[in-house]
Amino acid sequence: MKLLRLLVLLLALPVAAQQGGMWIPSLLKGMNEKEMKSLGMKMSASDIYDVNNSSLKDAVPHFNGGCTSEVISSQGLLLTNHHCGYGEIQAHSTIDHDYLTDGFWAMTMEEELPNPDMEVTFIVRIEDVTNQVLEGVPALTSEEDKQKKIQENISKLSNSLPKEKYQENKIRTFYEGNQYMLFVTETYKDVRLVGAPPSSIGKFGSDTDNWVWPRHTGDFSLFRIYANKDNLPAEYSEDNVPYTPKHFFPISLGGVKEDDFTLVFGYPGRTQEYLPAVAVQQIVEVLNPAKIGIRDAALKVTDGFMRKDKQIKIQYASKYASIANYWKKWIGESQGLTKSNAVAVKRAFEKDFLAKAKKAGKMEEYGNLFNDFDKYYAEIEPYQLSRDYFIEVAIRNTELLTIGYKLYQLEQVYNTRGEQSFTDRKNNTIASLESTYKDYSKQVDEKVFEQLIALYAEKSPAQFVPEELKNKDYSAFTKEVYTQSKITSYEGVKSLLSGDATTILEQLNNDKGYQVIKAMMQAYIEKVAPKYQEISLKIDALQRTYMKGILELSPKDARIFPDANSTMRITYGQVKGYEPRDAVYYEPVTYLDGVMEKYVPGDYEFDVPQKLIELYNNKDFGVYADKNGKMPVCFIGTNHTTGGNSGSPAIDAKGNLIGLNFDRVWEGTMSDIYYDPSICRNIMVDIRYVLFVIDKYAGDKRLIDEMKLVNVKKK
Ligand code: ARG
Ligand code: ASP
Numbered sequence: 119m120k121l122l123r124l125l126v127l128l129l130a131l132p133v134a135a136q137q138g139g140m141w142i143p144s145l146l147k148g149m150n151e152k153e154m155k156s157l158g159m160k161m162s163a164s165d166i167y168d169v170n171n172s173s174l175k176d177a178v179p180h181f182n183g184g185c186t187s188e189v190i191s192s193q194g195l196l197l198t199n200h201h202c203g204y205g206e207i208q209a210h211s212t213i214d215h216d217y218l219t220d221g222f223w224a225m226t227m228e229e230e231l232p233n234p235d236m237e238v239t240f241i242v243r244i245e246d247v248t249n250q251v252l253e254g255v256p257a258l259t260s261e262e263d264k265q266k267k268i269q270e271n272i273s274k275l276s277n278s279l280p281k282e283k284y285q286e287n288k289i290r291t292f293y294e295g296n297q298y299m300l301f302v303t304e305t306y307k308d309v310r311l312v313g314a315p316p317s318s319i320g321k322f323g324s325d326t327d328n329w330v331w332p333r334h335t336g337d338f339s340l341f342r343i344y345a346n347k348d349n350l351p352a353e354y355s356e357d358n359v360p361y362t363p364k365h366f367f368p369i370s371l372g373g374v375k376e377d378d379f380t381l382v383f384g385y386p387g388r389t390q391e392y393l394p395a396v397a398v399q400q401i402v403e404v405l406n407p408a409k410i411g412i413r414d415a416a417l418k419v420t421d422g423f424m425r426k427d428k429q430i431k432i433q434y435a436s437k438y439a440s441i442a443n444y445w446k447k448w449i450g451e452s453q454g455l456t457k458s459n460a461v462a463v464k465r466a467f468e469k470d471f472l473a474k475a476k477k478a479g480k481m482e483e484y485g486n487l488f489n490d491f492d493k494y495y496a497e498i499e500p501y502q503l504s505r506d507y508f509i510e511v512a513i514r515n516t517e518l519l520t521i522g523y524k525l526y527q528l529e530q531v532y533n534t535r536g537e538q539s540f541t542d543r544k545n546n547t548i549a550s551l552e553s554t555y556k557d558y559s560k561q562v563d564e565k566v567f568e569q570l571i572a573l574y575a576e577k578s579p580a581q582f583v584p585e586e587l588k589n590k591d592y593s594a595f596t597k598e599v600y601t602q603s604k605i606t607s608y609e610g611v612k613s614l615l616s617g618d619a620t621t622i623l624e625q626l627n628n629d630k631g632y633q634v635i636k637a638m639m640q641a642y643i644e645k646v647a648p649k650y651q652e653i654s655l656k657i658d659a660l661q662r663t664y665m666k667g668i669l670e671l672s673p674k675d676a677r678i679f680p681d682a683n684s685t686m687r688i689t690y691g692q693v694k695g696y697e698p699r700d701a702v703y704y705e706p707v708t709y710l711d712g713v714m715e716k717y718v719p720g721d722y723e724f725d726v727p728q729k730l731i732e733l734y735n736n737k738d739f740g741v742y743a744d745k746n747g748k749m750p751v752c753f754i755g756t757n758h759t760t761g762g763n764s765g766s767p768a769i770d771a772k773g774n775l776i777g778l779n780f781d782r783v784w785e786g787t788m789s790d791i792y793y794d795p796s797i798c799r800n801i802m803v804d805i806r807y808v809l810f811v812i813d814k815y816a817g818d819k820r821l822i823d824e825m826k827l828v829n830v831k832k833k
Contacts, residue, residue, distance in 0.1 A: 138758030138793040139679035140386050140687035142292070142299065143167035143175050144244040149677055154690055158379030160771040166381075166688065169243050174773055175686065176364035178383045179238040179306075179343075181765055183684075186384035187238060187341070188767040190369060190775065191824040194343035194361030195312065196238065197808070198765035199780045200320030201439065203339035206233045207314045208436045209553075213428060218435055221316035223816045230310035230342055232354050238309055238343060241686050242302040247289060250275055251298040261659050268295075275300070284351050292680040293669065294392070295662040301685060306361060308344035308354040313818055315339075315811050316727055322713065324723035325442045329450055330784045331704055333752045333801050334713045337780040338808045340821065367767060369805055370774035372829030373744050374693050374753050376706050381690040382757040382779050382800065384766030386682035389790045392665055394491040395464035398791055400499060402455050406448045408503060408577070409510055413445035415569040416515040423562045425722075433557040441515065447787050454788030454797075463792065474671040484667045487660060494657050500579040501650040507578035508642050511570045512635060517563045518605050521554065522635030525605070525614070525626055537619050544615055544622070555608035560600065568596040571634070582645045584637040603631030682760050682790075689763075691756030696797050698785045707804075710734055710749035733814055741830055742810040751807045754783060754799040760790050768802045774828055777802035 141150055146163040154163075166174045181187035185202035189195065200207075204218075210231050211217045224230040251271050258264045276287040281302050288301045314320060319336040327333055343361035346352035374380075390397075420438050424431045455461070468488050475484040512519040524547055532540040572592040575583055604610030614625050614632075626632045669678055695706040714734060718724040733739070739749045759766065759779055768777035779802050782789060786798030813822050 138689070138756075138789065138795060138798065139677070140389070140682055140689045140758055140760075141679055142244065143241075143383075143686055143688050144169075146688060150688075150690070154379075154381070157690065157692060158377075158771050159381065159690070161773050165773060166383075167244075172364040174365060174367075174383060174769065175241055177366050178686070178767060179240045180385045180684075180686075181238055182236050183239075184387075184762060185764045186762065186766040186779075188383075188765075188775065189343070189361075189363040189366040191366055191821075191826070192362060193824055194345070194363060195366075195821065195824060196309070196341040196343055197767075197775075197778060198339060198341065199337045199778065200314060200317075200335075200339045201337055201780065202765045203311065203314060203341065204439065205436050206231075206236060206311050206341075207339065208432065209233070210311065211432060213432065216432065217314060218317050218432065221314055221319070221816065222311065223313045223818045224311070225818060225820070227342070227360070230312050232308065232310050234354065236309045236341075237305050237307045238341075239303050239305045242285060242304055244302075244686070245300045246297070247275060247279075247300045248296075248298045251289065261655055265655070272298075290683055290685050292683065292685075293678075294658070294665040294681070296666055296669065297680070299685070304351055306343045306345060306351045308352060308358050310342050310344060312340040312342050313812065313816065313821065315815070318725045318727050319730065319811060319815070321439075322724070322726075323716065325439070325446065326723050327716075328443060329446055329781060329787055331698075331754055331799065331801060332708045332712060333781065334708055334710075334716060335752065335780070335803065336807055336811055337803055338778055338811075340812075366826070367769070367773075367775040368826040368828045369809070370770055370776050370829045371741060371806055371809070371827055371831065372770070372774075372776075373750065373806065374707070374770075374776055374804070376693050376695065378693045379690070379771040380693055380755045380757055380776070380802075381688060381769045382755075382759060382763065382766045382802075383688055383769065384686070384759070384763040384779065385684055386687050386689075386760040387684050387762030389682040389760050391679075391681055391791065391793060392661070392668060393464070393791060394488060394495075394664065395461045395468060396488075396492050396495045398455060398464055399461045400495055400502075401791070402452050402461070404499060404503060405506055406452045409506055410445060410448050410452075411577070412507070412510040412515060412570060412573055413441055415573060416566050417442055417445060419565045419569060420562055423559070423565075430559050430562060433559060434562065437557070450784050450787035451791065452788075454785060454794075455792060457785075458788065458792060458794050458797075460788065460792040471667065471671065475667065478671060480667070480671070483663065484671075487664055487667070490660055491657070491664075494653055494660065498650065498653040498657065500581070501646050501653065504579045504582045504646045505642070505650055507574050508638060508646070511574045512638055516567050516570050517554075517558055518567060518599070518603065518631050519635045519638070521551065521605055521611065522632050523639065524551070525611075525632060526636055526639050529623060529626060532619055532623065540619050548612060548615055551608060551611060555611075558608075560606045563606070564596060564600040567599070568592055571596065574638075582641055584641045586637055587634070599630045599634060603629050605629065605631040682762070684762060689757045689759060691758070693753055693755045694799065695754070696783070696785075696799055698783075698797065704754075704783075706755070707753045708751045710739075710751055710807075713751060727815075729815055733810075738814060739810060740814055742806040742813070744806075745831070749807065749810060750804040752801055752803055753777060754801050756795060756798070757800045758789065758793055758798065759800040763800070768805075775805055777805050778808060 144167050151163040177189040181198050187196045187198035190197050207217050255264050255267050272289045279287050286303045322335045344358035345361040349362050531543045575587045604614045693706050695704045697703050716724050717726045763779050766779040767775050770776045781801040783799045789798040812818050
């Protein structure tokens with residue numbers, strides 16, 4: 119039975135859909151259109167991307183550089199995930215107005231909340247500029263010179279290629295340096311918070327359910343883009359007006375069922391699908407375990423405080439969620455890579471690659487690739503590991519060190535650019551730290567420091583650890599640092615940064631906390647970074663050759679997708695369940711009934727708001743229930759997504775919005791490195807659940823009224 123299903127699947131799906139893939143929207147016509155149609159798509163490639171006419175791409179801006187969002191009304195109403203708007207929702211929250219816990223709904227445009235540091239970026243057009251970027255490069259011999267020339271060409275082109283005043287040219291590399299594309303973009307800076315469900319809906323299941331199917335999270339929030347009177351980008355102003363988009367998504371209430379075509383549009387951040395086996399093995403055996411260990415320690419400490427203290431819970435909610443997110447992902451990734459034998463699969467692929475190279479008479483170019491990879495990955499390991507420890511301990515998880523790092527940069531500005539630059543930078547630093555300290559708790563940070571500094575000193579490669587941090591009583595040392603350092607409060611930092619430059623530098627260098635980060639920084643810069651960069655450059659060059667080989671030696675009709683690089687992509691597939699393990703099959707759709715099954719009254723992850731329980735008990739689902747009268751919540755599909763695809767629109771065969779991407783399934787979290795089509799699935803909120811919450815739960819009907827609903831069933 120299982121075999122039969124596999125066979126049917128193999129016959130039914132053309133090759134590329136079996137492999138996943140994130141495709142460049144401007145190149146769909148030749149590459150993907152036929153396959154998309156065979157999977158059920160009823161649009162043409164130019165409905166999705168068109169330079170001269172409005173197309174779907176005009177409704178999909180990059181959300182604050184990290185997530186994806188989509189425009190869903192003629193008045194610039196913007197949909198993204200709750201976890202993407204989380205920082206903004208938190209920033210507007212206090213103990214008295216706790217929008218994270220209770221949700222937030224602007225009932226009029228006047229009530230929509232501005233967010234000073236937010237922006238969304240639209241793609242105007244995409245062009246291939248490979249030849250221009252590589253001009254004069256082949257003539258150079260050293261890798262350093264080549265990279266320098268490429269950077270020069272890129273900055274020249276970015277300045278000279280045609281664009282409007284309010285637009286930007288961005289050039290990005292694809293296929294590890296084998297292709298370059300230009301993106302002309304427009305960035306809107308007045309983006310206001312419109313609505314967010316309570317975390318008990320928007321983050322239902324929290325970290326326990328994160329990366330897991332079956333899922334029951336209403337992971338959405340709403341914003342609105344504002345523009346100046348000419349509909350152009352502008353800084354926040356009361357005079358700004360709602361943005362009129364070139365395109366916005368109609369919303370389908372028709373629902374989804376297994377095998378329906380789906381398309382996901384968005385900005386996937388980074389994948390490494392073409393790593394050699396040796397690199398994958400290093401990730402599983404060395405790098406992931408180290409990073410997981412550090413975050414394990416930091417999270418345990420923070421969680422302990424958050425459970426006891428309401429203020430700390432608000433201050434650390436966003437930071438905690440983002441640290442926990444990749445901690446859990448790395449665990450799933452390592453498990454998945456192990457279970458799917460990714461290293462062995464990659465080794466087999468490499469053997470085959472060499473056979474093809476031999477047949478093509480290309481052994482001179484490719485014959486040594488894998489020996490070289492082996493050599494350089496072995497060489498880079500201690501440097502990479504030390505770098506990961508440094509970043510995780512100092513830059514990501516210990517706030518005193520993260521802030522100290524900014525102060526260290528300040529000292530560097532003085533050394534390299536002199537007093538005036540120093541003073542400017544100092545003022546910026548002081549201003550930017552105000553919000554950092556709003557969410558800073560010395561007691562939390564101190565306990566985190568105590569754990570992490572010990573890990574750094576004892577577990578990271580010893581040859582790169584500064585002598586003064588070795589062999590200490592870390593508990594006593596921590597106490598000393600946190601009682602003496604001024605970095606533990608905003609007032610303290612401001613006093614450290616007062617006086618003339620010489621005084622400030624003296625004060626900094628006498629500060630206990632500053633001394634720790636400075637020692638770590640110097641060890642990193644002197645002993646780790648140079649060698650790390652040198653070997654990385656070699657590995658990058660090998661990877662570029664490997665990628666070129668894969669493109670060259672694969673069969674003519676094989677379509678190879680470029681790794682994600684935070685540029686706009688399309689992935690498509692179908693709504694589909696999967697078999698996570700022997701004898702278990704996961705259905706592709708979840709319902710509100712499942713929310714009630716998971717309900718734990720008062721629990722911080724699985725509580726359910728009273729109002730939602732009432733709506734459920736009364737079956738008050740309006741037009742949003744499916745044809746059996748059940749309220750759908752989430753669904754999964756075979757779309758190949760990654761971090762950055764959060765908030766991505768899930769679109770039906772005709773270009774209507776049916777869902778909102780927000781996660782992947784546990785068994786498939788290794789998809790950034792090895793995409794296994796049998797178990798990799800993306801998770802989406804059903805758009806009907808989103809509308810149900812806005813309409814029935816929040817009663818913000820004005821928002822429903824400005825949307826364009828299609829496939830509405832008669833009641
Ligand atoms: N795993 C999803 C992604 O990578 C969702 C993360 C937010 N949710 C959470 N519970 N932390 O972004
Ligand atoms: N949750 C991710 C995001 O925030 C999406 C993913 O990694 O699947 O982009």
